[in-house]
Amino acid sequence: MTDATPPAGADRWLARLAFAIAAAAVGLLLAVAGVRGGIGLLAIGAAGLAVGAAGLWWFLAHRGVLRWLAAALALAAPATAAALYVRAGLLWLVFVCAVLWSLAGTAGRAALARSRDAGGTPEFETLPPHHPFLIMNPRSGGGKVGRFDLVGKARALGAEVFLLGGPDPVDVAAVARTAVRRGADLLGVAGGDGTQAIVAAVAAECGIPFMVISAGTRNHFAMDLGLDRDDPATCLDALTDGVELRVDLGLIGERTFVNNASFGAYAFVVQSPAYRADKTATTLDLLPDVLTGHRGSLLHLGIGPLVVSGPQAVLISNNPYAAGDIAGLGRRARLDSGVLGVLAVRVAGATDTVRLLRGRRSKMLTIVTATEVIVDGDAPSIPVGVDGEAVSMPTPVRCAIRPGALRVRVPRNRPGTVALRPSTDWDRLRRLAMPTR
Numbered sequence: 001m002t003d004a005t006p007p008a009g010a011d012r013w014l015a016r017l018a019f020a021i022a023a024a025a026v027g028l029l030l031a032v033a034g035v036r037g038g039i040g041l042l043a044i045g046a047a048g049l050a051v052g053a054a055g056l057w058w059f060l061a062h063r064g065v066l067r068w069l070a071a072a073l074a075l076a077a078p079a080t081a082a083a084l085y086v087r088a089g090l091l092w093l094v095f096v097c098a099v100l101w102s103l104a105g106t107a108g109r110a111a112l113a114r115s116r117d118a119g120g121t122p123e124f125e126t127l128p129p130h131h132p133f134l135i136m137n138p139r140s141g142g143g144k145v146g147r148f149d150l151v152g153k154a155r156a157l158g159a160e161v162f163l164l165g166g167p168d169p170v171d172v173a174a175v176a177r178t179a180v181r182r183g184a185d186l187l188g189v190a191g192g193d194g195t196q197a198i199v200a201a202v203a204a205e206c207g208i209p210f211m212v213i214s215a216g217t218r219n220h221f222a223m224d225l226g227l228d229r230d231d232p233a234t235c236l237d238a239l240t241d242g243v244e245l246r247v248d249l250g251l252i253g254e255r256t257f258v259n260n261a262s263f264g265a266y267a268f269v270v271q272s273p274a275y276r277a278d279k280t281a282t283t284l285d286l287l288p289d290v291l292t293g294h295r296g297s298l299l300h301l302g303i304g305p306l307v308v309s310g311p312q313a314v315l316i317s318n319n320p321y322a323a324g325d326i327a328g329l330g331r332r333a334r335l336d337s338g339v340l341g342v343l344a345v346r347v348a349g350a351t352d353t354v355r356l357l358r359g360r361r362s363k364m365l366t367i368v369t370a371t372e373v374i375v376d377g378d379a380p381s382i383p384v385g386v387d388g389e390a391v392s393m394p395t396p397v398r399c400a401i402r403p404g405a406l407r408v409r410v411p412r413n414r415p416g417t418v419a420l421r422p423s424t425d426w427d428r429l430r431r432l433a434m435p436t437r
Contacts, residue, residue, distance in 0.1 A: 011111050011432055012111075012432055012433060014107050014108075014110050014111035014432075015107075015108065015111040015429045015430075015432035015433035016433045017107045017111075018104045018105070018107040018108035018111060018429055018433075019104070019429065019430075019433055021100055021101075021103050021104035021107060022100070022101065022104040024100055025096075025097045025100035025101050025104065028093070028096065028097060028100070029041065029093065029097055032090070032093050041085070041090065041093070041094065044081050044084055044085070045081055045094070047077075047081065048077045048078040048080065048081030048082075049077075049078065050077075051073065051077035052073075052074045052075075052077040052078050053074075054073075055070045055071070055072075055073035055074030055075075055077060056070075056074045057070075057347070058070035058073070059071045059074060108429050111429060111432055121245050121246075121247065121334060121335060121336050122245070122246070122336075123243040123244065123245060123412075124243060124244040124245075124246070125243060125244075126209070126242075126243070126244045126409070128239060128240060128242065129185045129186035129209065129239065129409070130185055131160065131183050131184050131185050131186070132154075132157075132158070132159040132160070132184065132185070132186040132187075132188060132211070132239055133159070133160045133162070133176070133179040133180075133184035133186065133187055133188070134154050134159050134160070134161050134162070134187075134188040134189070134190065134211070134213070135161075135162045135164065135172060135175060135176065135187070135188070135189050135190070135191070135195070135199060136150060136151060136154075136161055136162070136163055136164065136189075136190040136191065136213070136215065137163075137164040137189075137190065137191035137192070137195060137215070138163060138164070138165060139164075139165075140190070140191040140192050140195075140215050140216045140217065141192075141215050141216050141217050141219075141232075142217070144190070144215040144216075144232055145163075145190055145215050148215070148231065148232055148233045149233070150190050150213065150215060150232060150233060150236070151163070153233055153236055154236055154239075157236060157239045157240060158239070159188075159236075159239060160179070160184070162175055162179070164191070164195075172195055172198045172199060173198050173199070173201070173202055176198075176199045176202040176203070177202055177206075180202070180206045180208065184208070185208055185209075186203075186208060186209045186210070186211055186239075186409060187199050187202060187203045187206075187208060187209075187210055187211070188210065188211030188212070188213060189210075189211075189212065189213065190213035190215035190232065191213075191215060191216055192216040192217060192218075192387075192388070193216060193218065193219070193220055193221050193258055193259050193387040193388060194386070194387045194388060194389040195216075196212060196216075196221055196258055196387075197255075197256050197257050197258045197259075197386075197387050198256070200249065200256060200258055200406055201249070201255075201256035203406065203407070204249060204256075204402070204405045204406045204407075207407075208407070209244060209407045209408065209409040210406055210407065210408050210409070211235070211238055211239075211408070211409045211410075212225055212227060212235060212408065212410070213232050213235040213236065214227050214228065214229045214232040214235055215232045218388070220259045221258045221259055222235070223331060224331055224332045224335055225245070225247075225335070225408060225410055225414070226410070226414035226415065227410065227411070227414055227415075228414070228415050234411065235410075235411065237411035237412075237413070238409045238410050238411045241411065241412050241413075242409045242410060242411055242412060243409070243410060243412050244407050244408065244409050244410075245335075245336070245407075245408045245410060246336060246404040246406070246407060246408075247335040247336050247404070247405075247406050247408055248318055248319060248335060248336055248337070248338060248401055248402060248403050248404060248405060248406070249318060249401075249402040249405040249406050250316070250317070250318035250340065250399065250400075250401060250402070251398075251399065251400045251401070251402055252316075252384065252386060252393070252397060252398075252399045253393055253394075253397060253398065255386060255391075256402075257318060257386050257387050258318055258387060259317065259318060259387050259388075260315055260316060260317040260318065260341075260387070261315075261316045261317075261384055261385065261386050261387075261399060262313070262314065262315050262316075262384065262385040263299055263313070263314040263315075263316075263375050263382065263383075263384055263385075263397075264299055264311060264312050264313040264314050265312050265313045267382075267383040267384050267385040267390070297377035297378055297379045297382045297383075297395075298310060298377060298378045299311055299314060299375060299376070299377050299382070300375070300376045300377070301314060301342075301344055301366075301373065301374070301375055301376075302373065302374035302375075302376070302396075303342060303368055303370045303372075303373050303374075304370065304372075306366075306368065308344045308346070308366050310346055311344035311345055311346045311366070312345060312346060312347060313343075313344070313345045314342075314343070314344045314345075314375060315341075315342075315343040315344075316340055316341070316342055316343075316373055316375075316399045317332065317340060317341040317342075317343075318332075318335070318340065318341075318401065319332045319333075319334055319335050319336070319337050319339065319340070319341060320332065320333075320337070320339065320340075320341025320369055321341055321343075336403070336404065337369075338371070338401060338403035338404075339369040339370060339371055339401060340369060340370050340371065340372075340373060340399060340400075340401050341367075341369055342366070342367070342368050342369065342370055342373055343365065343366070343367050344365070344366040345365055345366075346366075371400065371401050372398065372399065372400045372401075373398075373399045373400075374396050374397070374398055374399075375395075375396065375397045375399065376395050376396040376397075377395045377396075379395065380394060380395060381393060381394045381395060382395055382397065384397065
């Protein structure tokens with residue numbers, strides 16, 4: 001439903017309830033603390049957040065003693081604000097107002113979720129595969145393939161299983177293509193998102209269904225398909241009682257990705273040989289040079305007529321992440337919207353870090369959708385993280401979307417198919433609460 005369509009009665013009253021609760025929070029603050037006291041409480045809280053954010057920047061952008069002094073500042077600032085509230089005997093007021101704002105946000109998100117078209121990705125009835133071919137990595141996810149007996153359960157359902165193992169690298173794409181030539185009518189993977197993407201590209205190329213088994217470490221693609229990440233064996237239900245979804249694929253150069261491609265700080269850090277052994281220490285050691293521009297490429301982002309110069313981090317995703325998730329750590333509401341999600345962050349210092357507290361409204365953030373993005377740099381090649389795997393690609397790097405390119409077979413009943421709730425957009429809520437005729 002678009003904003004121009006008059007909302008249903010329940011949507012309108014939920015939006016009005018959100019505003020009423022928010023007004024109650026403001027009214028309580030003014031009634032107890034007064035105008036001057038209420039403004040003072042808000043100023044103390046804002047100052048604590050701002051100083052804490054500045055301390056976080058200094059912690060990430062420096063090393064040695066200054067780093068740990070910055071860490072102390074980042075922790076002390078909000079703690080000092082809380083202590084001032086306690087001293088004034090108003091901590092309870094802050095807590096109650098926070099609860100009211102949380103309730104207002106919940107009502108607002110419910111109104112927005114009801115008012116939009118949340119039909120979900122269409123499901124198609126298809127016959128079960130005759131010759132499913134599954135590629136499994138016994139090392140993925142800390143050994144989930146063995147722990148859940150995925151090989152035995154898959155073979156009992158008539159699937160042919162190929163195990164990745166041994167000291168020599170395996171050309172996974174070649175294995176998948178050979179299986180198709182031998183009559184496989186479904187390709188599936190129990191492994192990480194990087195392996196999923198390789199085999200998904202072959203399935204799309206050959207026009208046969210693809211199946212995801214959530215046996216990786218993070219399983220972001222499986223999560224967005226609604227699959228059970230706690231018990232990957234349930235994904236095998238797709239072989240006997242499944243439906244098909246048509247989802248998009250991302251393309252970076254000639255390479256397919258199912259989740260995202262990252263440029264800048266994260267991509268630079270994961271290139272380090274030490275990253276796998278100690279992620280935290282390696283990140284903290286390399287970030288100062290990346291954030292201050294002493295190492296890494298100077299990036300330029302071209303999105304149609306829009307040009308973004310000098311971002312320290314760029315995330316390009318196969319469909320945009322949920323509105324409240326600016327880091328690409330959560331979920332995508334859809335996998336079939338036919339657009340890339342684009343997030344670019346440019347932070348020059350502590351002041352810009354404070355401005356990031358504005359979230360998606362911050363000028364430090366560029367958040368758009370597009371069907372094609374060009375990422376260029378000041379070097380012949382730049383590091384890229386593609387579905388969590390470190391690669392190097394020649395510049396300029398072209399990213400595009402392939403709408404509806406992949407047929408994914410999933411179990412009919414999946415635990416994660418509940419629609420995501422959007423973040424609270426107060427402008428949209430206002431239009432819902434007081435629609436114009």
